[in-house]
Amino acid sequence: MLDLKQIRQQPDWFKEKLATRGVDAADIDAVLALDVKRRELLQQTENLKAERNTASKQIGEAKRNHESADEAIAKMQAVGAQIKELDEQVNAVDTELHDRLAHLPNIPHEGVPVSLTEDGAEEMRRVGAIKEFDFTPKNHWEIGEELGILDFDRAAKVSGARFVYYVGLGAQLERAIYNFMLDEHMKEGYTEVLPPYIVNAHSMYGTGQFPKFKEDVYQVNGENMTLIPTAEVPLTNYFGNEVIPAEELPIRVTALSPSFRSEAGAAGRDTRGLIRMHQFNKVEMVKYTKPEQSWEELEMMTQNAENILQKLGLSYHVIKLTSGDMSFTASETHDLEVWMPAQAKYREISSCSNCLDFQARRLHTQYRDENGKLQYVHTLNGSGLAVGRTVAAILENYQNEDGSVTIPEVLVPYFHGITKITKENAVPFRK
Structure with a gap:
């Protein structure tokens, strides 16, 4: 607000x-x-x-x-x-x-590229060499379906389009990724939280999803309760209507949660694969800071998300979004886009945003400054990362010509020694 x-x-x-x-x-x-x-x-x-x-x-x-x-x-x-x-x-x-x-969005920060569309975003840096293949790389959904670890057809039978079953080592890959992400964020000073997955309308208003974006969510129990579109909602609402002791700031929290999105405005876009789902897992990072801390904390949050991609060995670039392409609540957003070989382009895998006091005004989240005066905190949020998109990136970047997928080295400990997903070990009940 x-x-x-x-x-x-x-x-x-x-x-x-x-x-x-x-x-x-x-x-x-x-x-x-x-x-x-x-x-x-x-x-x-x-x-x-x-x-x-x-x-x-x-x-x-x-x-x-x-x-x-x-x-x-x-x-x-x-x-x-x-x-x-x-x-x-x-x-x-x-x-x-x-x-x-x-209904008024946040003010864009100085230096944010001015454009009403996504065109004009500023590339801040590229990291990692783009992998070259001596064969034509397949799309992640082809790889997953051939291995039997992604089952879109049965999910469509049970739930409809844009849902998926992860099966066997596919489910284990998803679990390994989000456990790895949480472990890394905790090393970086985040406190892990397991939040509610259903929130009330006031909470959706507090983080800026309501009233403008009701068509993008799944509401239950009439209009009062909503399946969360991101863990940002319950995490940012945690200190709503509270005064945080100044000495506790900055506070950094992280959470794994499912995210539920109707994708009402995405008809015809990314209809195949894991990029745009109605339900997906995401590891979220949220921060509460004093105003003078928030820009440094945005850079740190962006680096926290980059750390995951670097340790997974995935090439990516970081872009600063345009004024018209940022989320409603953001004053500045850094998007991380990972290289997808089959599409031969970068695709979004994380957004890290500084919302300044925009959400805190809605939520009445404050602290007392050195003069004892109440001030609004600044809130930040970022994906660390979208798990399904990370699965997609690993399948495409670590695919082999024989259809197998090599497991990134940092994830091998979560697989208890398995180093490659093959047709022979992918789904045990199909042996």
Whole structure:
């Protein structure tokens, strides 16, 4: 949530900044008009309350003097009715004002490439040599289906499109990857959390998914409860409506969770394979920091995600997203894209974002500064990594001409000595 006071003080600056995210200046004007109307109504209410207090004193004085107070009582009743009507108007304006503010995205940070599309993203660095093959590399879904470790057909029978069964060493590969990720993040100072997978509407609002993106999620129990689209939601809500002791900041937490997404706006995109699923596992990183810490912590979070790719031996690049391509809550986002040989291009595998105080204002998450004054924390979130996409990257980059897949060295301990997935060992019940 943006600061209304700041919008009031710098309307032109906010119009200019939000225009880079596709927000029309008229939306800012509408917020400001409602703000003016609200303050005018409140002033009228205060004036009427002063009249009511005067009438109340007149009634008391008349009673003490054994005089008639009918006129003062009638006046007080009329003023009371006016106050009630104004209060209703204030509540209606408050609701509309809050809704309009809730639909405004975060301000892009200085240096974020300006574009309303993904075109124009800034490549920050490339890491790792792109692997060359002396045969035509297959797509990860072909490899997985031929080995029997990915079963999309039976998942479609049970659940529908964009679901998958991981079978045998496929399931073990997924488990090895997320355990490896969690172990690495814990070495880097993150506290592991096992969060709820269903959250209430207030929690979805707090992290910015609601009210604008309701069509992207799966809601249960009417509209109040939602399957999480990412562990960012329960992790960031953990300190909602709390004051965090300043000496505890920065706080770094990580969690494995399933993520559930309707992919309502992705019709026809990535219909094959593990790239765009309705249900997938993801290891999430979330941080709470003081404002002066957040940019350094964003760089560290990006490096934490990069560490996973480097130890897995996967080539990737890091890009800074454009103003129009960032998430609703982000002020700056660094995307990690891993090289996919069959597609001969990089594909997103992690997004690391600094949300500044945007989410904390919605959640009322604060700390006391050195002067004892309450301040909003900054929140950051990042994928460390999307597990299914990591499986896809490993299958494609570690495939062999005979159809087998070599297990990355850092994952071998999680396989109890198995170093290669073959048709012979992939699915034990098919022997």
